[in-house]
Structure formats: C-alpha cells, structure tokens
Amino acid sequence: MAGTALAPGKVRVKTSAMRGHRSRIALVNAVPVTVFLLVLFVYPIIGVLSLSLKGDTGGFTLHWYADALSGVNLSVLLSTLRISAETAVLSLLVGFVLAHAIARMRPVFAALAMLIVVVPHFISALVRTYGWIIMLGDHGLINTLLTSLHMPGAPFPLLYNEIGVVIGTTSVMLPYTVLVLQGVMRGVDGRLLAAAAGFGASRLTIFRRIYLPLVAPGIGTAGLLSFILCLGYYITPALMGGDKQTVVAALIDQQVMKQDQWNSAAAFGVILLLLTFAGLGVLGLAKLRRKKAAARRSGS
Amino acid sequence: MMELPATRAGHIGRALSATAILLFLAMPIVIILVTSFGADGIGTFPPKEYSTHWYEQMAAPGGNWATSIALSSLIASLTTVFSLILGATAATALARGRLPLHTAVYGLVLAPLLIPQVVIALGLFLFFEPAGMLGSPLAIALGHTVLAAPIAILIMISTLRGIDERLEDAAASMGANRMTIARRITFPLATPGLIAAAVFSFITSFDEFFIAQFLSTPDTRTLPVLVFNALQFDVDPTVTAVSAVLIALAVLALALVALVRKLGGHRDGRHALPVEPLT
Numbered sequence: 001m002a003g004t005a006l007a008p009g010k011v012r013v014k015t016s017a018m019r020g021h022r023s024r025i026a027l028v029n030a031v032p033v034t035v036f037l038l039v040l041f042v043y044p045i046i047g048v049l050s051l052s053l054k055g056d057t058g059g060f061t062l063h064w065y066a067d068a069l070s071g072v073n074l075s076v077l078l079s080t081l082r083i084s085a086e087t088a089v090l091s092l093l094v095g096f097v098l099a100h101a102i103a104r105m106r107p108v109f110a111a112l113a114m115l116i117v118v119v120p121h122f123i124s125a126l127v128r129t130y131g132w133i134i135m136l137g138d139h140g141l142i143n144t145l146l147t148s149l150h151m152p153g154a155p156f157p158l159l160y161n162e163i164g165v166v167i168g169t170t171s172v173m174l175p176y177t178v179l180v181l182q183g184v185m186r187g188v189d190g191r192l193l194a195a196a197a198g199f200g201a202s203r204l205t206i207f208r209r210i211y212l213p214l215v216a217p218g219i220g221t222a223g224l225l226s227f228i229l230c231l232g233y234y235i236t237p238a239l240m241g242g243d244k245q246t247v248v249a250a251l252i253d254q255q256v257m258k259q260d261q262w263n264s265a266a267a268f269g270v271i272l273l274l275l276t277f278a279g280l281g282v283l284g285l286a287k288l289r290r291k292k293a294a295a296r297r298s299g300s
Numbered sequence: 301m302m303e304l305p306a307t308r309a310g311h312i313g314r315a316l317s318a319t320a321i322l323l324f325l326a327m328p329i330v331i332i333l334v335t336s337f338g339a340d341g342i343g344t345f346p347p348k349e350y351s352t353h354w355y356e357q358m359a360a361p362g363g364n365w366a367t368s369i370a371l372s373s374l375i376a377s378l379t380t381v382f383s384l385i386l387g388a389t390a391a392t393a394l395a396r397g398r399l400p401l402h403t404a405v406y407g408l409v410l411a412p413l414l415i416p417q418v419v420i421a422l423g424l425f426l427f428f429e430p431a432g433m434l435g436s437p438l439a440i441a442l443g444h445t446v447l448a449a450p451i452a453i454l455i456m457i458s459t460l461r462g463i464d465e466r467l468e469d470a471a472a473s474m475g476a477n478r479m480t481i482a483r484r485i486t487f488p489l490a491t492p493g494l495i496a497a498a499v500f501s502f503i504t505s506f507d508e509f510f511i512a513q514f515l516s517t518p519d520t521r522t523l524p525v526l527v528f529n530a531l532q533f534d535v536d537p538t539v540t541a542v543s544a545v546l547i548a549l550a551v552l553a554l555a556l557v558a559l560v561r562k563l564g565g566h567r568d569g570r571h572a573l574p575v576e577p578l579t
Contacts, residue, residue, distance in 0.1 A: 022396065022397045022398050023397055023398040023399065023400070025392070025393075025396070025397050026392070026393040026394075026396065026397020026398060026399040027393070027397070027399065027400070028393075029389040029390065029392040029393035029397065030389075030390060030393035030394070030397075030399055030405050031389075032385065032386050032389045032390070033386045033389065033390035033393075033405075033408075033409060033449065033453065034405060034408065036386055036445070036449070037408050037409070037411075037412070037446070037449075038408075040424065040427070040442055040443070040445075040446050041408075041411070041412055041420065041423075041446050042408075043423075043427070044420070044422075044423025044424050044426060044427040045415070045419060045420070045423045047423055047426045047427060048419060048422050048423045048426065051426065094321055094324075097314075097317050097318070097321065098317075098318055098321045098322070100314070101314040101315070101317065101318035102318065104314065105318075113318065113322060116322045116325055116326055117322075117325060118554075119550070119551065119554060120325050120326065120328075120329060122503060122550045122553070122554055123329060123546065123547050123550040123551075124507040124524065124527075124543075124546045124547075124550070125507075125509075126507075126509060126524055126527050126528060126531070126543075126546075127328075127329070127332060127527075127543040127546050127547060128328045128329065129328075129531075130328075130332060130527075130531055130539070130540075130543055131327065131328025131329055131330075131331045131332045131543075132328050133531070134328075134331050134332070134335060135327060135328060135331055141327075141331065171324060171325060171328065174321075174324075174325060175325075228414065229414075231416055232415075232416020232417055232418045232419065233416075234417075234418060234509075234510060235509060235528070238528075238532065239528075239531050239532060248418075249416070249418040249510075252418050252422060253418070253513070253514075256422065256425065256514070257513075262426070265422060266422065266426075269416075269418065269419040269422050269423075270419075272416045272418065272419055273415065273416065273419050276414065276415060276416060280414060
C-alpha cells in the first residue's frame with residue numbers, strides 16, 4: 001500500500017472551498033464515461049426495446065413477444081432457464097466444497113489453489129470450451145479412461161447434449177462462485193464456531209446452525225450471479241450442445257445473422273434483460289434487508 | 301477462519317475433493333496445450349507424435365489466422381486507449397470527488413458487466429448498421445470499450461482508494477499546483493493500476509466474441525470469431541495452436557500485472573480483479 005508510512009485516517013481538516021473544488025472536478029470527470037455509456041450502451045438497448053415493440057408496418061405490437069413465448073421458442077427459453085439453473089446449482093455445490101477447502105488450507109496451498117481458480121477465468125472461454133470438447137468426446141480422455149477401466153456402459157455420450165453443456169458452463173462460472181464464497185468464508189469469525197463447540201455442539205450442528213447462516217448471503221449472491229451470467233451465455237452451449245440444445249442467445253444470433261428476424265431477436269433480448277433485472281432485483285432486495293437488519297441490531 | 305478440531309478422514313476428504321475440482325478447472329487448458337503440439341490433427345489426446353506444424357500454419361503470412369490476429373491486436377489496442385481515458389476520468393470522479401448522483405453513475409458503469417452480452421451486441425448492431433459501420437475496426441473497438449471500460453474503472457477506483465489522499469494534500473499545502481500534484485504524486489503512485497487496467501482492457505477485447513461476431517463482416521473477422529467458426533464448422537487443427545497462443549497471452553498478461561503490482565508494493569494479496577462486481 002502506498003500509505004504504509006502514514007496510518008490510515010479519516011480525520012482531515014478541509015475548507016469548504018476545497019470541497020467545492022472536489023465536486024466540480026468530479027462532475028467534469030464523470031462526463032466522458034456517462035456520455036459514452038448513454039450513447040453506446042443505454043441508447044442501443046432502448047433501440048432493442050423499441051424494435052421489439054414495432055410491427056411490420058411500424059405500429060405498436062406485442063406480436064413478437066407472443067411469438068417468443070409460444071411453441072418452439074418457448075421451449076428454447078425454458079431450456080435456457082433450466083440449463084442456467086442446473087449450472088448455478090452445480091457451480092454452487094462444487095464452488096462451496098472448493099472454497100471451504102481453500103479456507104482451511106495452509107496459506108501457500110490456498111494461494112496456489114486460488115491461482116488455479118483465477119487464471120482460467122482470464123483465459124478465453126472459447127479455448128476452455130474447446131478443451132472440454134477434446135476431453136468429452138467418445139474417444140476423449142474421459143471416455144478412454146472409463147473404457148480402459150472397463151466401466152459398464154462406456155463410452156458415455158458426454159458431448160452434444162445437456163450433460164456436456166452443463167459441464168462446460170459450470171467450469172466457466174465456477175471461478176465466480178469460488179471467489180464470492182471465498183470472500184464470505186474468510187469473513188466468518190472462527191471464534192463463533194469455537195464457542196459453539198465449547199458449549200458441546202456437534203460438528204454437524206455447528207455447520208448447520210452457525211456456519212451455514214453466516215455464509216448464506218454469499219451462497220445467494222454466488223448462485224444468482226452464475227444464473228444471471230448463464231442466461232445470455234452462448235459460446236459453450238453453441239459449441240457443446242449440438243442441434244437440440246439451443247439457448248436463447250444462440251436463437252438471437254441465428255435470427256439476426258441468418259433469417260433477418262430482427263424484431264423477434266429484439267423481443268428475446270428484452271426477455272433476457274427482464275429476467276436479468278429480476279435476478280438483480282432479488283439480489284438488491286436481499287442486500288437491503290440485511291442492511292436494515294444490521295441497522296436494527298446496532299440500533300437497539 | 302479458525303480451525304475446529306478436524307477428523308483425519310475429513311481432512312483427507314477435503315484435500316481430495318479440492319484436488320479433483322482444481323483438476324476440473326485446469327484440465328481443459330492443459331489438454332489444449334498438449335494437443336497443440338500433436339502431429340495427428342484435431343482432438344486426439346494424448347498425441348502419438350509431436351510437431352510444431354500447427355504453429356507454422358497459424359503464423360503463415362497472409363493466411364486467415366495471421367490477418368485476424370493483426371485485426372484483433374489493432375482493435376484491442378484501440379479499446380485499451382479508449383477505456384484508459386474513460387477509466388482514468390471516471391475513477392477520479394467516483395473514487396475521489398464528491399459526485400452528485402454517485403450511485404447512478406456507479407450503477408451505469410457496472411451495468412455492462414451484468415447485462416447479457418447478446419443484448420448489448422444486438423443493440424450495437426442496430427446502432428452501427430444504419431451508419432454503415434459494420435466491419436469497421438473502430439466500431440468493434442467502441443463496442444468492446446463498453447465491456448472493457450467498466451473493468452478498467454473498477455481497477456482504477458481500487459488503485460485510487462489505495463493512495464493516501466494526504467500525500468496530495470501535503471503537496472498542496474507546500475504550494476504544488478494541481479497539475480504538479482497529478483504528475484508528481486498521483487500518477488506515479490497509480491501507475492501499477494493503470495498498467496493493470498490497460499492489460500485487462502486489452503485481453504477483454506482480444507478475447508471478446510459476441511460483439512465482434514455481430515459487428516464483423518466476412519472480411520473483418522477477429523480472432524475469437526474465426527476460432528468460433530473453425531470450431532463450429534470446419535475441422536482445422538490449426539485452432540489448437542491458436543488456442544495455445546491465447547492461453548499463453550492470458551498467462552503472460554496476468555504475470556505482468558502481478559509483477560507490476562509487486563514492484564508497486566502491493567503485498568496485501570487482494571486481487572484488484574474485476575470478478576466480483578456484486579460483493
């Protein structure tokens with residue numbers, strides 16, 4: 001840290017002139033990013049929204065939404081939700097086990113493990129997906145291994161189906177869940193667990209009654225985060241899913257690139273957007289409730 | 301976390317499951333690195349013979365791969381410049397100033413990281429198509445900046461928060477003007493953060509697929525778009541070598557950031573990485 005020579009402190013004497021100066025500087029500096037994102041992020045998304053509500057002749061219509069929520073399209077939407085939910089649950093389970101183990105490792109091993117979690121996150125998802133394709137094929141590493149062990153039923157169909165997709169997306173989302181869970185687990189006060197043990201609680205009771213409630217917010221955040229990020233995810237399902245496992249993002253890509261069905265693509269985009277907002281809203285509400293509860297506790 | 305008395309079995313179980321999960325994360329990458337040196341074409345692991353054939357194929361001048369590597373590098377460089385400018389200004393506003401509407405601006409900055417990329421890509425397509433800018437490297441770079449700038453901003457905010465403001469105040473009290481303070485105090489202290497922001501902007505753009513896919517034309521395909529097409533339609537084993545190069549690039553970039561942070565005196569072990577926007 002830059003300030004090791006000086007103890008961190010909040011008390012500073014500041015004149016009101018300086019404060020005014022700071023807020024002027026802040027306003028000026030906030031302009032570029034605000035303008036940039038309004039023009040190239042907010043405005044284009046409004047464009048998507050208005051396109052999704054526009055009929056062929058230019059009038060208002062909900063036709064594209066009705067279309068998106070029926071027939072084959074609806075089943076694509078539902079399978080996207082299902083794949084996202086499966087991925088979220090799986091990466092939560094796997095992430096919990098790993099984060100919990102890391103929290104109890106010796107520092108050197110913990111650092112090494114975190115490196116193996118973080119580095120893949122910055123390697124192109126395309127590349128990691130390709131690695132899975134090589135591994136999961138009928139003659140891939142895993143099936144070769146299982147066959148040579150005379151596993152009954154091997155080789156298993158692990159690629160170009162939902163199993164393959166969920167394995168792939170889980171490996172992409174796992175770094176997020178591990179990092180979030182790692183954060184909350186580090187914050188758990190070990191003395192609480194030791195105190196419970198001192199009162200004679202069994203390990204299971206301590207886990208269920210003390211540890212789990214303390215890390216619950218992290219579990220919620222990590223799960224919802226991977227669910228949300230999965231909703232619009234494309235690369236892995238497109239490459240590992242085969243023909244039957246289409247997801248919404250792939251459908252949008254198809255409609256724009258091959259069929260010129262922009263309105264319909266836009267309606268799907270808005271549905272994804274609304275689902276994302278719903279997820280973020282749940283996260284925000286949970287955070288707010290925790291804050292209020294904390295304020296009540298410290299107030300009374 | 302404090303240790304509870306653990307059973308031996310529990311200890312071994314944890315070690316085994318952690319190892320298995322870490323293998324799950326590392327294996328796809330190891331497989332690609334090994335396969336890229338295989339002589340016998342796509343998807344055979346382990347290879348029976350080794351060669352650097354696919355690397356030579358990839359680097360062949362005038363070939364598709366070399367062209368798209370050059371294009372991706374150009375776009376990533378532009379993206380880096382844009383997001384450093386936006387990052388430096390926005391982080392100054394958000395970390396230092398008393399900004400009215402602070403929460404709104406912060407939310408706007410975080411939003412591109414959480415909104416489905418396909419929606420952003422579709423929006424940008426509708427934005428650039430009427431302007432006749434599809435296939436323009438500038439348009440793709442601007443699109444990538446929507447994703448890269450938030451990351452750069454988050455990194456720079458954490459850098460600025462790590463700099464003791466009293467150093468600036470002290471310089472001011474000794475009569476240094478604002479430019480001098482920025483040049484002699486803030487900028488040198490913020491350099492590791494700037495470099496980290498630049499590196500992450502670059503790899504964000506270099507790896508980005510969706511926006512590039514929507515904004516590209518058959519003549520202007522970035523590397524990830526070409527890789528995606530190769531995986532989906534052709535069976536071109538060169539793609540293993542390209543993937544290995546992408547891995548090497550990411551590892552080099554992370555090593556560079558780690559080195560710079562170490563030289564800059566960051567030893568607190570917390571990553572200034574843009575991976576947990578919600579916590």
